[in-house]
Amino acid sequence: MSVNAAPPPFRRVLPIIEIALLVFALPLPWVLDDFWVLFATKICILALLALSFDLVWGYAGIMSFGQALFFGVAGYVTALLATKSGVTSIFALMPVAAFVGLVLAFVVAVIVIFGKRIPSVIFVALGTLTGSYAVERLARGWSWVGGQNGISSLPRLTAGSFEIEEGIVFFYIALGILVATYVLMRLLVRSQFGLVLTGIRQQEARIAFFGYQVQSYKGVVFTLSGLIAGVSGGLFAFHEGFIGPGQLGPVLSTQAVLYVLFGGAGTLIGAVLGVAIIELISYVLPQFTWLGETVTAFLETGWPVVLGLLLLGTVMFRPTGLIGLLVSDRERVGSFGKAARAAPPQKSQASHEPA
Amino acid sequence: MSLLEVRGLTKIYGSLTALKDARMTVTGNEFHGLIGPNGSGKSTLLKCIAGAELPSGGTVHLSGRDITRATPPERSRAGMSLKFQITAILPQLSVYDNLLLALQAHDPMLALIASRTRGRLHDEVMELLTRFGLADRRDQLAGFLSHGQQQWLEIAMALSRKPKLLLLDEPTAGMSPQERRATGDLLGPIKARCSLLIVEHDLDFIKDICDSLTVLDQGEVVASGRTDDVQNDPRVKEAYLAHG
Numbered sequence: 258m259s260v261n262a263a264p265p266p267f268r269r270v271l272p273i274i275e276i277a278l279l280v281f282a283l284p285l286p287w288v289l290d291d292f293w294v295l296f297a298t299k300i301c302i303l304a305l306l307a308l309s310f311d312l313v314w315g316y317a318g319i320m321s322f323g324q325a326l327f328f329g330v331a332g333y334v335t336a337l338l339a340t341k342s343g344v345t346s347i348f349a350l351m352p353v354a355a356f357v358g359l360v361l362a363f364v365v366a367v368i369v370i371f372g373k374r375i376p377s378v379i380f381v382a383l384g385t386l387t388g389s390y391a392v393e394r395l396a397r398g399w400s401w402v403g404g405q406n407g408i409s410s411l412p413r414l415t416a417g418s419f420e421i422e423e424g425i426v427f428f429y430i431a432l433g434i435l436v437a438t439y440v441l442m443r444l445l446v447r448s449q450f451g452l453v454l455t456g457i458r459q460q461e462a463r464i465a466f467f468g469y470q471v472q473s474y475k476g477v478v479f480t481l482s483g484l485i486a487g488v489s490g491g492l493f494a495f496h497e498g499f500i501g502p503g504q505l506g507p508v509l510s511t512q513a514v515l516y517v518l519f520g521g522a523g524t525l526i527g528a529v530l531g532v533a534i535i536e537l538i539s540y541v542l543p544q545f546t547w548l549g550e551t552v553t554a555f556l557e558t559g560w561p562v563v564l565g566l567l568l569l570g571t572v573m574f575r576p577t578g579l580i581g582l583l584v585s586d587r588e589r590v591g592s593f594g595k596a597a598r599a600a601p602p603q604k605s606q607a608s609h610e611p612a
Numbered sequence: 613m614s615l616l617e618v619r620g621l622t623k624i625y626g627s628l629t630a631l632k633d634a635r636m637t638v639t640g641n642e643f644h645g646l647i648g649p650n651g652s653g654k655s656t657l658l659k660c661i662a663g664a665e666l667p668s669g670g671t672v673h674l675s676g677r678d679i680t681r682a683t684p685p686e687r688s689r690a691g692m693s694l695k696f697q698i699t700a701i702l703p704q705l706s707v708y709d710n711l712l713l714a715l716q717a718h719d720p721m722l723a724l725i726a727s728r729t730r731g732r733l734h735d736e737v738m739e740l741l742t743r744f745g746l747a748d749r750r751d752q753l754a755g756f757l758s759h760g761q762q763q764w765l766e767i768a769m770a771l772s773r774k775p776k777l778l779l780l781d782e783p784t785a786g787m788s789p790q791e792r793r794a795t796g797d798l799l800g801p802i803k804a805r806c807s808l809l810i811v812e813h814d815l816d817f818i819k820d821i822c823d824s825l826t827v828l829d830q831g832e833v834v835a836s837g838r839t840d841d842v843q844n845d846p847r848v849k850e851a852y853l854a855h856g
Binding site: 281445447449450452453455456459460463464465466467468469471472473474477586587590593594 | 632662663683684685686687689693694700702703704705706708712713714717718719721723724725726727728730734737750751753767769811833
């Protein structure tokens with residue numbers, strides 16, 4: 258009976274999607290015009306922000322409304338270094354962005370996550386939201402960092418004597434950082450550490466009785482997510498040539514949440530897809546002219562309503578996001594042991610491996 | 613020397629005194645049963661020992677160390693393990709991964725990030741799976757196991773870190789007679805390695821496997837000692853008869 262009830266061994270779809278997307282992205286600058294290359298670069302950069310939220314929510318069950326805080330502050334710090342101190346080297350600024358995000362996330366984690374008892378989801382959500390909100394207000398009122406206007410006309414990033422222009426080179430840098438981050442994150446979430454995160458997501462209280470310091474795991478994940486969001490913010494500032502209070506606050510934080518919920522939390526590729534699709538829809542909807550004048554006129558200003566309904570529908574009817582249409586639950590959760598890696602006929606081979 | 617020492621444990625919920633001055637001792641390599649009528653406070657006592665509830669008064673010592681207010685991970689590291697009544701397996705993970713998760717619990721985080729203990733723990737996982745008759749189901753999702761098999765998986769998980777004391781809350785609840793017998797057979801051999809504190813409704817099961825018993829009634833310890841002595845204690849008979 259129970260053998261029949263068991264699900265069939267799952268088909269691996271995720272690697273196919275991942276490789277297909279990479280193959281799709283690699284030649285983009287050679288087929289797209291300048292505007293779309295900038296657009297694709299922005300998607301790569303925002304995908305990093307979405308990945309940072311996916312790591313905390315999709316893998317560790319931490320609802321953070323503060324990802325823009327790490328993104329924006331890293332953007333501001335690197336922008337200030339460039340405009341006030343003349344530092345433009347990518348090799349200096351990107352590590353700084355990562356470090357700023359990491360430190361800031363650690364500080365927030367100390368306040369809302371670390372502690373003797375496990376904090377509730379809503380406490381962490383409100384704590385991070387408050388942080389994001391407060392820092393946005395601070396930036397708006399602080400003239401040294403540009404106040405309402407933020408910091409604009411940033412110089413270009415440099416690598417040695419080479420100036421990194423927005424366009425093909427910047428696209429490949431952003432894509433390269435995205436792919437590298439993605440691969441490292443994938444290793445992390447499929448490691449034994451990732452197994453603990455799965456446990457925390459499913460049975461947080463019980464995992465503590467095994468001997469796991471749940472808060473330490475959550476704190477580490479949260480801090481790492483700050484690092485990723487920081488890199489994203491640094492790249493964003495120099496790609497747009499601008500950073501402002503809007504990139505610090507709850508609006509962008511919420512956008513990160515929506516990217517991931519729409520694409521599919523708990524799969525890394527879902528976060529990337531979420532960004533690409535939402536950004537494309539946001540661009541295409543206002544200029545949609547196929548359905549007659551009335552619709553066009555409505556969409557010109559009313560497009561966010563359509564987008565909102567689309568997101569709401571997805572979250573309601575597809576809690577696993579768009580990726581849930583393609584990927585089984587079993588594959589999404591994955592397997593972590595050595596046994597799962599060896600194919601069944603090779604059982605004897607497994608036993609020969611050193612203990 | 614006593615392994616677990618409970619002294620003067622009291623638990624008050626609002627106006628209800630669930631436990632009053634409870635005291636008991638579990639020695640090394642002993643199977644100790646905790647029995648009593650419904651509402652007698654045995655689950656509360658077990659939860660206070662496990663750290664799922666904090667007592668209002670009294671102390672709990674494990675191997676001479678005061679763990680009354682220790683967090684669950686601290687208790688686990690001190691050698692305590694538990695299996696509660698509510699299922700604690702992770703239904704969306706394979707049987708194998710459930711055990712791996714329990715086994716690697718005390719490994720340093722960096723080792724887990726690098727997956728450095730995966731190879732070493734493989735043999736231990738397979739040995740436990742074989743011992744608990746789950747080896748051929750290792751790649752199955754734990755949520756698809758039968759009720760009895762889920763209970764065994766949980767016991768295997770609770771034993772994986774080689775605890776000194778294992779707390780079991782009604783391990784045979786909802787099991788068929790065959791599964792009960794099999795559970796008794798599975799528990800027997802662990803006496804060489806660890807002590808057991810077990811809450812159970814099935815008195816026959818308890819009498820078969822326990823060396824000593826503690827009987828609770830209305831939040832108080834009525835009797836505690838060798839199984840044979842306690843069974844013949846007139847106060848115990850009265851407590852059980854009075855409540856039907």
